[in-house]
Amino acid sequence: MSKVKKVRGFQDIYGENAKKYRYISDVARKIFENYNFEEIILPYVEDISLFKRSVGEATDIVQKEMYVFTDRGGREIALRPEGTASTVRAYIEEKMYAQSSIKKLFYEGAMFRYERPQAGRYRQFHQIGAEIFGIYSPLADAELIKMVLDILNTLEIPARLEINTLGDFEDRKSYIKALKEFLEERKQHLCETCNIRIETNPLRVLDCKVETCKDITKEAPLITNFLSDESLERYEKIKEYLKALNVEFIENPRLVRGLDYYTHTVFEFITDKIGAQGTVAAGGRYDKLVEQLGGPPTPALGFAAGIERLMLLLEKLPEDKPLIVVIPITEEHNIEGILTADSLRFNKFRTELIMKEGSLKSKMKLANKLGASYVVFVSDKYELKDMTTGTQEVFENREDLIEVLKIRL
RNA sequence: GAGGGCGUAGCUCAGCUGGUAGAGCACAAGGUUGUGGCCCUUGUGGUCGCGGGUUCAAGUCCCGUCGCCCUCCCCA
Numbered sequence: 001m002s003k004v005k006k007v008r009g010f011q012d013i014y015g016e017n018a019k020k021y022r023y024i025s026d027v028a029r030k031i032f033e034n035y036n037f038e039e040i041i042l043p044y045v046e047d048i049s050l051f052k053r054s055v056g057e058a059t060d061i062v063q064k065e066m067y068v069f070t071d072r073g074g075r076e077i078a079l080r081p082e083g084t085a086s087t088v089r090a091y092i093e094e095k096m097y098a099q100s101s102i103k104k105l106f107y108e109g110a111m112f113r114y115e116r117p118q119a120g121r122y123r124q125f126h127q128i129g130a131e132i133f134g135i136y137s138p139l140a141d142a143e144l145i146k147m148v149l150d151i152l153n154t155l156e157i158p159a160r161l162e163i164n165t166l167g168d169f170e171d172r173k174s175y176i177k178a179l180k181e182f183l184e185e186r187k188q189h190l191c192e193t194c195n196i197r198i199e200t201n202p203l204r205v206l207d208c209k210v211e212t213c214k215d216i217t218k219e220a221p222l223i224t225n226f227l228s229d230e231s232l233e234r235y236e237k238i239k240e241y242l243k244a245l246n247v248e249f250i251e252n253p254r255l256v257r258g259l260d261y262y263t264h265t266v267f268e269f270i271t272d273k274i275g276a277q278g279t280v281a282a283g284g285r286y287d288k289l290v291e292q293l294g295g296p297p298t299p300a301l302g303f304a305a306g307i308e309r310l311m312l313l314l315e316k317l318p319e320d321k322p323l324i325v326v327i328p329i330t331e332e333h334n335i336e337g338i339l340t341a342d343s344l345r346f347n348k349f350r351t352e353l354i355m356k357e358g359s360l361k362s363k364m365k366l367a368n369k370l371g372a373s374y375v376v377f378v379s380d381k382y383e384l385k386d387m388t389t390g391t392q393e394v395f396e397n398r399e400d401l402i403e404v405l406k407i408r409l
Numbered sequence: 410g411a412g413g414g415c416g417u418a419g420c421u422c423a424g425c426u427g428g429u430a431g432a433g434c435a436c437a438a439g440g441u442u443g444u445g446g447c448c449c450u451u452g453u454g455g456u457c458g459c460g461g462g463u464u465c466a467a468g469u470c471c472c473g474u475c476g477c478c479c480u481c482c483c484c485a
Contacts, residue, residue, distance in 0.1 A: 059484095082485085125485065277484075280485070282484085282485065305485065306485030308485080363445090365444095365445055369445085369446095375444080379443080
């Protein structure tokens, strides 16, 4: 019988990796709470039209990366490829705009994209993300970016911040028009995909990695020249706030992001340490999306970070709580052993009771293997052995043993 | 969607020009009577990814197939 294996692009996260995952998640949560965000737990499936209307019909995500299926009721369902669309949908559907003028939400969980897996890329991957609804002020942009930076800093993961602005919808429209014209004229020198992009997603050409395309787009018109005074001012303010917060950033006028819904600010935190998948967290503003999906006009912005990519970069993990291993010397001391383990746990010590058969030596080997800080030998007395020094002390009753451990640990 | 690498013990791998498998680590037991980490001894463990072909004989050659990893595209 052949072994059952996990599906391509999916992974079991266990052991050290599970610790990293949990740690990243915990750090992010604490920081979200500091910034007064509330959690939203979203469904993993949505009506497929949600992503077509938000992420964009022409994007790679929608065109070739979505897990789509028809359920038994004949509905067209998609496993969510990202979190913003669902959050916006929930914001509208649950009428959160009626609760207060602003709403700050965070989420965590699996996303699904059908791509060729490689380092830092999986078909099921996990993101933490946050969205702010109802604030147009550039303060929100600066605060969101600072929040992401707080997370990265706490995790001690260095990444450079790149920012850009795409202007509002009008700015963007006229810029795209000019850009299209520029690209049309140089069509024959652009790569194949960029030729398609001219129609589907002209901004993306700016981000192309092909050398000849890069050379051409060096000359391309810049968004900056198409920004309204207001958009420009917004952008300047954000930079001012970031500077005040001591946040270092690089302006990258080519940074456009792949999703359709962005307006004004876009940003990415990038590292060079994990190859091509260097973007570790990214986000931006999407002031028209809520309206587009049927809600009231609501300015909004958000970001998402890839947990797996953060895991690749995470070097430090907080130390585990010290482990106490309880060894009943012989079978006659099993009851005393389990009671000892029980009261140690009651006192919040991380405790392992050795239950295997065999020589005391083999049990000690196991205790050592498990990483015991202390071993308690249970017989007609209690012997506490410090595993780093090898010293041992004797106690007549459990209470004394526990009192001493409370002081030590 | 395009390209490259790899599949031999639980893990990391060795196995030259074909002669039916090996190391290190890990695991188990032991090195005296109730005590780990180092060292020593012994032991468990392999359909050599799968299927077919060539051959007296294939882990080793040929074909196919599956799987994994990586790069590009794109994205977190």
